[in-house]
Amino acid sequence: MVPSSLANAPSQVNAYNGKRYVTSLTPTLSAKVTDPHGSGTRAQFELTADPGYADTTYSYTGTSSSVSSARRPR
Structure with a gap:
């Protein structure tokens, strides 16, 4: 599955x-992920x-x- 609505803030x-670069040591990352089976x-x-x-x-x-499924994890 490929996520959509990818976002990071602040960036x-x-x-x-x-x-795109994250501009904080404590960023908020989000994506919309779904499972076809729910x-x-x-x-x-x-x-x-x-x-x-x-x-x-480092990473x-x-x-x-x-x-x-279909909710936005954070």
Whole structure:
């Protein structure tokens, strides 16, 4: 399944490369995920540092709690 309505806030788009960057250490991430059978669904999010601006290579992966299909996990 492919999520839709992806969003992160606060964020901004880099005018040079068109990529969206999170501008907070505590962002809100959201996506609309659905299951064709209507079962509970979770979203998994991953944040990685931009190597052009960070002197480290780390990533953070988080998974939302299970929600009824078609709701927006946060």
